[in-house]
Amino acid sequence: xxxxxxxxxxxxxxxxxxxxxxxxxxxxxxxxxxxxxxxxxxxxxxxxxxxxxxxxxxxxxxxxxxxxxxxxxxxxxxxxxxxxxxxxxxxxxxxxxxxxxxxxxxxxxxxxxxxxxxxxxxxxxxxxxxxxxxxxxxxxxxxxxxxxxxxxxxxxxxxxxxxxxxxxxxxxxxxxxxxxxxxxxxxxxxxxxxxxxxxxx
Numbered sequence: 397x398x399x400x401x402x403x404x405x406x407x408x409x410x411x412x413x414x415x416x417x418x419x420x421x422x423x424x425x426x427x428x429x430x431x432x433x434x435x436x437x438x439x440x441x442x443x444x445x446x447x448x449x450x451x452x453x454x455x456x457x458x459x460x461x462x463x464x465x466x467x468x469x470x471x472x473x474x475x476x477x478x479x480x481x482x483x484x485x486x487x488x489x490x491x492x493x494x495x496x497x498x499x500x501x502x503x504x505x506x507x508x509x510x511x512x513x514x515x516x517x518x519x520x521x522x523x524x525x526x527x528x529x530x531x532x533x534x535x536x537x538x539x540x541x542x543x544x545x546x547x548x549x550x551x552x553x554x555x556x557x558x559x560x561x562x563x564x565x566x567x568x569x570x571x572x573x574x575x576x577x578x579x580x581x582x583x584x585x586x587x588x589x590x591x592x593x594x595x596x597x
């Protein structure tokens with residue numbers, strides 16, 4: 397009984413120290429601004445995470461927009477849901493580059509979608525903007541890195557931006573407030589399992 401009391405007291409003492417540390421960090425974090433987030437890496441779930449953030453913002457009554465690159469020909473469960481809640485979508489609607497096999501038409505479609513995204517990024521009525529699979533547009537040279545950097549830097553001060561996709565450019569990583577890397581440990585597709593509606597797309 398005495399041992400248990402001592403364990404409980406030690407536990408309480410540790411948790412008090414943890415609380416004091418957390419409280420101090422919360423108190424120190426007083427700057428308010430829109431955030432720039434990147435979700436990158438070779439694992440599954442980057443777009444899912446980005447859309448989850450959009451859903452969270454919508455739940456708080458915020459105005460959101462989505463620019464969707466690459467995967468535009470698939471039925472999109474997130475789009476089906478979020479458009480019903482006022483989220484504006486701009487979709488490249490060409491599909492994967494290995495399917496289109498036409499760089500010039502892909503670039504033209506990317507530029508058209510990017511132009512609409514730039515309008516959202518200049519509009520202070522948008523609280524959160526998701527640029528889904530944007531990293532590929534920079535990697536492929538469909539959209540110039542410098543233009544992306546300038547547009548994000550000049551957006552309204554309270555607007556948050558999320559970029560998803562593999563191999564995010566180091567310049568974007570350096571300027572981002574938060575960067576998360578999704579690591580692939582195992583994927584059903586590698587075992588010959590077909591992508592499942594409602595889970596994979």
